Amino acid sequence: MDFTRASAGPKPNTVYLFGTCLIDLLYPQAGVSTVHLLEREGVNVIFPQAQTCCGQPAWNSGYRDEALAVARAQLKLFPRPIPIIAPSASCAGMIRVHYPTLFKGEPDEASTFDVADRVYELTEFLTDILKVDLTDLGEPTTVATHSSCTARREMNVADRIDLLLDQLQNVTRIEPDNAEECCGFGGTFAIKQPEISTAMVLEKAKAIENTGAQQLIGQDCGCLMNIGGALKKQDSQISHVHIAEFLWDRTHKATP
Amino acid sequence: MNDARNTILSRLKTASIDQTMPLARNISNSVNWSSNYKVQLFRTQLQSAQAEIYDATDHSWLMTLQHICQAKYLKNILLSPTTSWGEAIIENSTNLPSLKYYDDPVENWKQTLFEGIEAAFTSTYGGIADTGTLILWPDTQEPRMMSLVPPVHIAVIEKSKIYNSFAEALKAQHWNETELPANILLISGPSKSADIEQTLTYGVHGPKELVVIMV
Amino acid sequence: MTTKFRTQFAKALAQHEVRNNTESVVNKLRKHRLAAFPDQAEWISMRRHSTAIRANATSKLPQLLEQLETNLQRNGIQVHWADTTEQANQTVLNIMRFHDARFIIKGKSMVSEEMGLNDFLNTHGIECLESDLGELIIQLAAEKPSHMIVPALHKNRKQIARLFHSQFPSIPYTEDISALAQAARRFLRHHFATAPVGLTGVNFMIAETGTLCLVENEGNGRMCSTAPPVHIAVSGIEKVVECLDDVPPLLGILTRSATGQPITTYVNMISSPRKPNEKDGPTAVHLILLDNGRSRIYSDPELRDTLNCIRCGACMNHCPIYKHIGGHAYQTVIPGPIGTILEPQKNGLDSYGELTQASTLCGACQEVCPVSIPIPKIINRLRWEHIRKSSCSTPGAGSGRRKTEAIIWKIWAWNCIHPGAYNRITSVATSMRRLADRILAKISPWTAARAVPRLPDTTLHERLKALKIDNE
Structure with a gap:
């Protein structure tokens, strides 16, 4: 579009x-x-x-x-x-x-x-x-990213998350394999077609697991809840967090 | 069936049509490569589709043809005796395999055509550089099955008739102003299939080998 | 709710060999397509042009069909119209009987699949033989195509080797793809030479010149349209384009989108039967124009875009759902995203409406569609028609409406337009989150593969209120 x-x-x-x-x-x-x-x-x-x-x-x-x-x-x-x-x-x-x-x-x-x-x-x-200029205050870490299908194909903003993360000095960003493929959430799809949705999210979770990242970052909580839930179910060490929370946590000085 | 025709057309005609998006036909990418580049591109594209390409001249192409026939151990070759190419071949047939002519309607010798002919030699109506394509306008002299049934198809093409693109060939050869032949063919390599595991294999139903002599 | 399609999808997901075969081929096709459009700007301009060509042709469809008919007839090609698949089948049968023919050799044609032609002719004592390698494999296995372009994509070479060996015991068992193809060549060659009638599909019909274009790699389409004395072409009415100049752009984007090729081995343009003094080619050429619901689809300006499809298969190659469940799970002639919008419109939402649920609306299909068909938008539209109360042109509209579901959405909507109620409910849910967690854990479609998200102690509304964020 x-x-x-x-x-x-x-x-x-x-x-x-x-x-x-x-x-x-x-x-x-x-x-x-x-x-x-x-x-x-x-x-x-x-x-x-x-x-x-x-x-x-x-x-x-x-x-x-x-x-x-x-x-x-x-x-x-x-x-x-x-x-x-x-x-x-x-x-x-x-x-x-x-x-x-x-x-x-x-x-x-x-x-x-x-x-x-x-x-x-x-x-x-x-x-x-806003053309933000971020200064990373966090410990070195590796993150995997997941851009939602709407970010990618409806809003055409999938790369913004990468641009923001790349401003953070201590963050290594890894794009999982098949990054452009849907995670299988699809709103009510996950409930109406749970078998297909499960097959899709398991594949996505595996690709993210394969990155060896510590955290999964995304701009859409639907996908994060879906992929994060699958990772957690498999006792993965990878936690998921929304880009806003991740950015704020790493760039603000905690008030003592 | 006239009922069906009228039903369908009247249903289509009652539909409301919005303003359609503008269609500008003449903006299509009008590349204009040098003749050298066109020949080179034509060659590369055809080669990547597994065709064999030979460079020849007005004088040497017959020798090239002889060489091809010998290298492939061809026992016979089908050709038109009445094209200028065919006439030249007939005049210099000493080192060539047995020459066969398509001078009978196919019904009279279909079995032989399918089982006994090893190769066919045809001329071409032109070529397309960007896709590596031969244009054939089969006619009474060179019927359409010549480029289809024998396992080897040897085609000769004049470099001067290689166009940049299909779109350009259509225009340059005024296709829409002529009565089109029963069958026009664009041929871009030997017959192939990737129906099993998306793995390419050659010579499925059409020719197993396509040999192109450029003069 | 377990339904016909959900059961079928679940079954398909359990077929690991089919899934592996499908995924492996689909991945190759994706790679090939990507390599065929190295320049994004060029892709955009090619796509814009092709979209305009198809939109133009569709907007003038009745006029172009009349022009096509006139020109085909002038050229000596006989034109038959069929409102239904039954009429189309009957027309083929009549032609067969006229020529006293009991055998027909077929090139690849999705429209003949749509007609169920083989079964129909078999019941009338006529033998059909598929000659496209993929279609032959499918016919030998007594299956249906699982893909528009690569009909046997769900089978690997070992399965095909076993199939060939059981069907052609004289051929030694081989898993060599080239040897398998050569076996098919030898088997079919005799039939090409002797078949009284050949049948093919059509890729484009050119109204300006009265020409049928067939696009293929193997040569089976050429064989079927050249070697037998009679050629029957079958096509949907939507395949017409205005003029010759429209063919090169569509052809270029079709083959690139389908398999990544700049062009197929053969582009076969048929404008007439054998002419006087010609020595080969069929003496009779027939074209059957099939409607089967297309003119109804045409009546709706939004759904009409469905008819712009040029059958490249890129949507299914890039669909994550197709990749996982494969083509057969759709139980339709045409699977994948385009099938998801086409088949319910053709055959009714009552029997195929649930297919519209087989999509996350991720948009991958539309992104690769060479003629920009807004597939997700049409899926959304059909989901609405499936559950709407009032009737509309699509057959089976409203058949998917379930009382409980409708009530749930009503309650949801009421809740969302009453912020007071909404905030009380979300606030109660978070404050009683231990209980809520336990309830959520029981949503088995979700929890089968995923942990339940833990509710926080307060909502965003509450947190921002506490932070005194301006509430205008």
């Missing part, structure tokens, strides 16, 4: 955070770290407390009325003309690519174009707009 932004814009003072439901419920520290990373760059963060989910699970399952209702509830929460940051390419992609289709022919269709243009995946925003 060829998406070019109407405006890349200068560095903004204030942004919205779209925390995503998965981070809200399972990986809140990724969301907190996102706020820290943004604030350190001098960006004020607004987190509308009424936000819930972007609607993607229903959209991908064919429940368009339900997806539309949920999406519409989010749409109203981000009225100011400032960027919306999602620490997930999957949710950012939903808003950016699918909202305009979902709202096609609806009275509020036009506002989806505006919101779609303002939404950024976190690593995309850190590199392209």
Whole structure:
């Protein structure tokens, strides 16, 4: 998909955070770290407390009325003309690519174009707009990366995670074999087709295990939960962590 | 079946058609290589498809043909007696295997064609450099099965008729302004298959060997 | 919920030999394709051009079909239209009977697979013989193709060696691929020479000139369309292109996408039967144009893109699901991502709707599609049609709607549009996380291969509130 932004814009003072439901419920520290990373760059963060989910699970399952209702509830929460940051390419992609289709022919269709243009995946925003300059304070370590399919093929930002990690002096980044292949999460796919999903995640987990890395880093918690869960089930020593949390942990001075 | 025709077409015609995306046909990559480069590319591409290539001149190609026939121990070769190439071969047939002519409709000698002919010699209508391809326009003189049935196909091509690309050949030879032959062939190597384990093997149904003499 | 397809998928996953064979070939095909498009910018421009050619042809489909028919007839090729596969089969049978023929030799054709032609002709006492090496293997094994381009990709050389040895006892057992191919050559050669009728598929039909293009490597398509006195070509109505100039770009991207070749060994362009004074070629050439649901698909502007497919197989080669389950698990004529959107539309969502679940929507298929078919978007659309309440043009719409599932989504949506309720539930879940963990651990589809994610003690909403992050 060829998406070019109407405006890349200068560095903004204030942004919205779209925390995503998965981070809200399972990986809140990724969301907190996102706020820290943004604030350190001098960006004020607004987190509308009424936000819930972007609607993607229903959209991908064919429940368009339900997806539309949920999406519409989010749409109203981000009225100011400032960027919306999602620490997930999957949710950012939903808003950016699918909202305009979902709202096609609806009275509020036009506002989806505006919101779609303002939404950024976190690593995309850190590199392209904030142009962050990171200083690594952590111990030497080796990490494996997993870019989500939405980061790769929907948002076209798969390389941003690499650009950020490569700024960290003590981090060795390894890309697993078959990196471009889906981990088998696919939202409700993992529940509806668990046998295929399992075959896919086991292959992915093996490729990551083969890197010999200490940690698995990704920009999407769905994939991380899936691959991380498989690694853990196999008693692997590789832990998984969201890029925001990893970056913040390694680059801020702990207050004594 | 006329019913089916009308049903299908009327269903298609009731569909609403959006503005289609623009199709600019003349922007296709118009490379223009030197004749030397074209010949070289043509050769490399055909060789990588396992064809044998020989360089010859207007004078030496007959000797090249003799050499090829001897090296392959060919007992016979099928050719057209009426093309200028065929006439030249007939005049200098001393060191050549037994010459066979396709002068009867195939029905009268199909069995022999399939089982008794070892090689066929044909001319070509042109060549394509970027894919390493022979263009054949079979006709009454050189019927289409000559390049299909015998295990060895020897083709002669004039270097001057090698085009950059298929797209260019179509245009340069004005295909859309002529009555097309019953069958046009683009041939880019000997017959092959990768249907077993995606491993290439040659000579499945068509010729096992493709030999190209460039003059 | 265990269903027909889930059971079939699980069975396929347990077939390790098939999985290994499929994965090994698919990996080779991926590598070959990658090497065939070394320059990203060139790929983009080739793809844009091919997409425009197909979109243009599809937008003018009825007019181009009429033009094609006129030109084919002027050239002496007989054109038959078939609304259904039954009509198409009957047409083949009529032609066979007209020529008093009891044997037909076939080149590779997915449309003839779609028609179920071999079974149909067999019941009418006509013998069919497949001559594409892969198709021959499949026919000898009494199976169906598992791939559009490489029909026997699920079999390795040892399995094929055993098969050939059992079918042709006179041929010594060999695992040598070249020797196996030569055995097929010897076996088929006599049939090419004697068959009264040959049948092939078609890759492109050129409206401007009335020409049928066949693309292949082996020569079986040439044999079937040249050696027998009668040639029957079968094609879906969507295979038409406007003019000769449209062929080189499509051909170039087709062969590169399929197997990484710049061109196939043979491109066979047929414009007429044998002409006066010609010494070979069939004296009668027939084209059967098959609809079988295509004109219905055509009626919907979004679903219509399905018909732009040029059958290169790249989508299945790059599909992680195809790689794991193989082609047979789809139980369709055309497997993989394109089959996932094509087959439910053709045959009904009631019988094939669940296939739309066989996708993570990862987008690998669309990424490699030479004519940019938005496969994930169409899968999404068909998932909607599968469960929607109102009817639409796709047969079987609404057949996948399950009350419990619909209620779950309703509750989920209500919860998500009522932030108060949403926050209370997530907050309760995290504060009672020991209990929640135990409940989660019972989601067996998930926990069979994965540990359950541990719930944190507080949600992001709570943490950011505590940090006094601006809530506008």
